[in-house]
Every structure is written in C-alpha cells, then in structure tokens.
Amino acid sequence: MVGMILVIGWLTLSFIKIKLHENIVNKEAEELGMKISNLEKSNNLIEKFLVYMSNPSFIERQARIKLNYKAPGEEVVFIYPDNSAKVSSSSESFKNENSSNYIKWWDWLLRD
Numbered sequence: 001m002v003g004m005i006l007v008i009g010w011l012t013l014s015f016i017k018i019k020l021h022e023n024i025v026n027k028e029a030e031e032l033g034m035k036i037s038n039l040e041k042s043n044n045l046i047e048k049f050l051v052y053m054s055n056p057s058f059i060e061r062q063a064r065i066k067l068n069y070k071a072p073g074e075e076v077v078f079i080y081p082d083n084s085a086k087v088s089s090s091s092e093s094f095k096n097e098n099s100s101n102y103i104k105w106w107d108w109l110l111r112d
Contacts, residue, residue, distance in 0.1 A: 052058055063069035070076055 060069070
C-alpha cells in the first residue's frame with residue numbers, strides 16, 4: 001500500500017513537472033511566433049520601400065533635390081527675397097505718442 005502511494009505521488013509530481021515545462025515551451029513558442037510575424041511585417045515594409053526607391057520618379061525627384069538635376073529643355077528660376085522694403089518699428093508706428101487712444105486706432109486702421 002505504501003509503495004502504491006509512493007508510485008502515485010511520484011507520477012503526480014512527474015505529471016506536474018511535465019505540465020510546467022509544457023507551459024514554458026508554449027509561451028516561448030508563442031513569443032517566437034510573435035517575433036516571426038513582426039519580422040515578416042518589417043520585411044514587407046522594407047520590400048515596399050525598396051520598390052518605391054527604385055521607382056524612376058523617386059530617383060528623379062531625389063536627383064532634383066540633392067544634385068540640382070535639370071532635365072533637358074527645362075529652365076531654372078531663382079526667387080530672391082526682397083530686402084529693400086523698409087520695416088517699420090514699433091516706435092515709428094505712432095507718430096504722436098501724446099494723442100488720444102482713438103486717434104492712434106484711427107491712424108493704425110488707415111495705414112498703408
């Protein structure tokens with residue numbers, strides 16, 4: 001009888017250990033599956049990016065931006081900022097500091 005109890009106890013402990021190892025292996029397999037799916041997604045993104053980068057319009061656009069590429073027959077136009085315009089300062093905005101507030105508003109509204 002004691003031998004049967006020991007065998008049943010030993011089988012029970014062995015079963016528990018096997019279940020614990022099975023749970024650990026299942027969790028690791030699940031994590032590896034998630035890593036695989038993430039890598040597949042990143043591979044798909046990289047493939048799409050490579051296809052986009054090999055597109056002739058992308059290459060031409062990058063050549064225009066980085067290498068100042070100009071196609072035959074195109075003309076280049078340069079636009080320079082106008083630095084000759086005089087910017088009025090806040091001290092010049094009101095000619096008479098002693099005038100009434102409504103006169104200052106009127107002058108401000110009617111300015112060119």
